[in-house]
Amino acid sequence: MFGRSFKNPLILVGLFLLLIIVFSVILIPMLSPYQWSDVDGTMKYQAPSSEHWFGTTRLGQDLFVNIWQGGRISLALALIGVIPYTIIGTLLGILSGAGNKKVDFVVSQFMTFIHAFPLLPLIMILGIGLRQIEMEPFQILFLSVFIYSVFSTPSLFKVIRAETMRIHSEEYMKATNILGLNRWAKTRNHIFPNLASYVIISSLQFMAHILIVELLLFFIGVGYSTSANQSRPPSWGNLIPNIRGDNAFKEYYWTWFFPISAIALTTVSLRLLSEGLRVAFDPKAERAN
Amino acid sequence: MWRIATKVFFASLILLTITYATFFLTDLQPRHASYSKLIYTGRPTSEIEAFKEEQGLNDPVNTKYIRWLNAAKKGDLGTYYDRNKPVTEYLPKFMGRSFLLNGVAFIVAISISIPLGVLSAIKERKWSDYVVMVLTMIFTSVPSFYFGLLTILWVARKMPGLLPISGMGTTILVAKGYPSLWVQIFDVAHHMILPVASIGLVWIGTLTPFVRSAMLEVIHQDYVRTAKSKGLSNYKVFFKHTLRNALVPFISILAMLIPNLIISNIFVEQVFSWPGMGWLYINSIWAGESEMVIAITLCYAIMVLIGNFVADALYMRTDARLKGGAH
Numbered sequence: 001m002f003g004r005s006f007k008n009p010l011i012l013v014g015l016f017l018l019l020i021i022v023f024s025v026i027l028i029p030m031l032s033p034y035q036w037s038d039v040d041g042t043m044k045y046q047a048p049s050s051e052h053w054f055g056t057t058r059l060g061q062d063l064f065v066n067i068w069q070g071g072r073i074s075l076a077l078a079l080i081g082v083i084p085y086t087i088i089g090t091l092l093g094i095l096s097g098a099g100n101k102k103v104d105f106v107v108s109q110f111m112t113f114i115h116a117f118p119l120l121p122l123i124m125i126l127g128i129g130l131r132q133i134e135m136e137p138f139q140i141l142f143l144s145v146f147i148y149s150v151f152s153t154p155s156l157f158k159v160i161r162a163e164t165m166r167i168h169s170e171e172y173m174k175a176t177n178i179l180g181l182n183r184w185a186k187t188r189n190h191i192f193p194n195l196a197s198y199v200i201i202s203s204l205q206f207m208a209h210i211l212i213v214e215l216l217l218f219f220i221g222v223g224y225s226t227s228a229n230q231s232r233p234p235s236w237g238n239l240i241p242n243i244r245g246d247n248a249f250k251e252y253y254w255t256w257f258f259p260i261s262a263i264a265l266t267t268v269s270l271r272l273l274s275e276g277l278r279v280a281f282d283p284k285a286e287r288a289n
Numbered sequence: 290m291w292r293i294a295t296k297v298f299f300a301s302l303i304l305l306t307i308t309y310a311t312f313f314l315t316d317l318q319p320r321h322a323s324y325s326k327l328i329y330t331g332r333p334t335s336e337i338e339a340f341k342e343e344q345g346l347n348d349p350v351n352t353k354y355i356r357w358l359n360a361a362k363k364g365d366l367g368t369y370y371d372r373n374k375p376v377t378e379y380l381p382k383f384m385g386r387s388f389l390l391n392g393v394a395f396i397v398a399i400s401i402s403i404p405l406g407v408l409s410a411i412k413e414r415k416w417s418d419y420v421v422m423v424l425t426m427i428f429t430s431v432p433s434f435y436f437g438l439l440t441i442l443w444v445a446r447k448m449p450g451l452l453p454i455s456g457m458g459t460t461i462l463v464a465k466g467y468p469s470l471w472v473q474i475f476d477v478a479h480h481m482i483l484p485v486a487s488i489g490l491v492w493i494g495t496l497t498p499f500v501r502s503a504m505l506e507v508i509h510q511d512y513v514r515t516a517k518s519k520g521l522s523n524y525k526v527f528f529k530h531t532l533r534n535a536l537v538p539f540i541s542i543l544a545m546l547i548p549n550l551i552i553s554n555i556f557v558e559q560v561f562s563w564p565g566m567g568w569l570y571i572n573s574i575w576a577g578e579s580e581m582v583i584a585i586t587l588c589y590a591i592m593v594l595i596g597n598f599v600a601d602a603l604y605m606r607t608d609a610r611l612k613g614g615a616h
Binding site for chain 2: 220
């Protein structure tokens with residue numbers, strides 16, 4: 001399965017881009033002559049030049065280093081945020097698809113309930129509401145992403161439930177009944193391996209989603225600000241000027257163009273990877289080849 | 290009947306939860322718009338405190354929520370303090386503008402994404418398919434306002450004055466009043482070009498893969514082959530047998546997607562200062578207009594509910610297995 005994956009151009013390109021981003025995020029802040037926290041009052045809002053490749057920020061920090069430093073937190077946020085989504089979605093999906101009508105009804109109704117929340121508006125209010133509570137800005141950000149992640153589970157749940165139901169109706173699952181396997185053994189040996197591809201693909205897509213949500217939160221000014229305290233490392237969303245700020249959007253295009261492009265590059269590579277894996281895992285696609 | 294009753298019960302439960310959650314969260318904000326005018330005019334703190342006490346703003350959240358709920362039952366959703374008008378009177382205008390923007394973008398997106406998806410499916414695994422796939426992937430991978438910002442930058446730098454980049458009408462014309470309806474339509478359409486393009490790209494990116502996969506499902510079906518071998522013209526096979534069947538699942542996906550797509554355009558409205566619901570929403574959040582915030586959240590929730598409901602209903606109609614009795 002994986003040997004074939006490497007022939008797929010989508011996976012190759014996606015993986016290549018992702019590796020470049022991950023290596024830059026790890027290496028560039030260490031190797032660059034600038035530090036992300038270096039504030040230079042004489043170099044505010046400098047346009048991109050040979051000295052500052054991506055220009056400088058409002059505080060005169062080098063944007064190039066800041067972007068790769070920001071990637072550390074953004075990628076960590078995406079990695080952490082995807083965990084509740086994957087675990088809750090998969091477990092409840094398997095539970096609901098396992099065949100117990102009552103359990104299925106309760107879990108499905110609960111998921112429909114969660115699914116009806118207008119998530120973006122609520123997360124925006126949440127971000128502002130949480131500001132009033134004494135809390136580290138990072139904790140607020142992680143809490144928002146955590147809640148977003150939990151409330152997004154229905155999208156994964158639906159897929160997993162339908163797939164589990166399909167697998168349960170297969171012939172080989174009837175054979176396991178005859179073999180006398182217990183529920184746990186069936187789930188571990190037959191259902192889980194069959195679901196793995198769906199879980200991996202959805203997790204990759206959701207990671208891309210979290211990156212964008214983080215950006216949106218900062219874009220409307222719900223995140224914390226670095227200007228108050230330079231000892232806080234930036235994240236991708238944090239680097240762009242928010243809409244409540246000054247006229248930086250039209251005047252100093254590089255302050256938003258490069259951070260958003262970094263996010264776009266990451267999300268595109270994640271999408272390429274997930275799309276490629278979907279094609280690689282899909283038996284129907286193989287037959288057509 | 291039983292089904293509908295459960296649906297209604299759950300819908301009302303959801304709406305109650307959402308309004309309570311919104312109420313609770315907006316209540317955490319220290320400032321409420323009802324007395325921000327008093328603050329700006331520099332009234333003493335004692336007067337503001339007296340006003341708060343009189344309006345019952347110092348009551349516990351639950352008391353306030355029940356008060357809001359009782360008023361809402363009579364159709365009173367509170368006041369929009371910035372203009373001192375009832376929310377129910379002020380909001381529909383903005384809602385209409387949002388729907389106008391999204392509706393036009395939707396029609397544009399549909400009329401592009403269906404041919405694009407069909408093309409991509411017919412040319413499966415050819416280079417044009419890959420181009421469409423990669424493009425749609427890029428369109429959906431970036432935040433919706435990214436293209437908006439890029440076009441604003443491009444227009445503002447390269448050709449200032451060609452296309453308006455903010456608002457929904459020329460300021461002078463709006464202030465004086467439009468001389469005729471046609472001028473107004475033209476002016477609004479002119480202001481809509483950039484936001485529609487920026488929303489449309491994301492929608493095209495979202496919808497095209499669905500059209501493509503729906504087409505692919507159908508194209509390899511036996512009945513299409515039968516129709517071809519019967520000697521029907523390609524044209525007839527395509528429109529009567531392939532496209533029609535491919536679009537059925539697509540429609541139910543649309544019903545589910547539209548509310549979410551409209552919600553995610555809050556940010557596009559903000560970037561282009563389009564005076565729609567999303568623009569009003571963000572401004573109300575920051576100004577502490579809790580009544581307006583709750584009303585708009587309620588609108589979004591109802592939209593999502595309707596979308597889910599329609600999708601369920603359509604899904605049940607198309608999938609005979611779900612009608613019950615067949616299996």
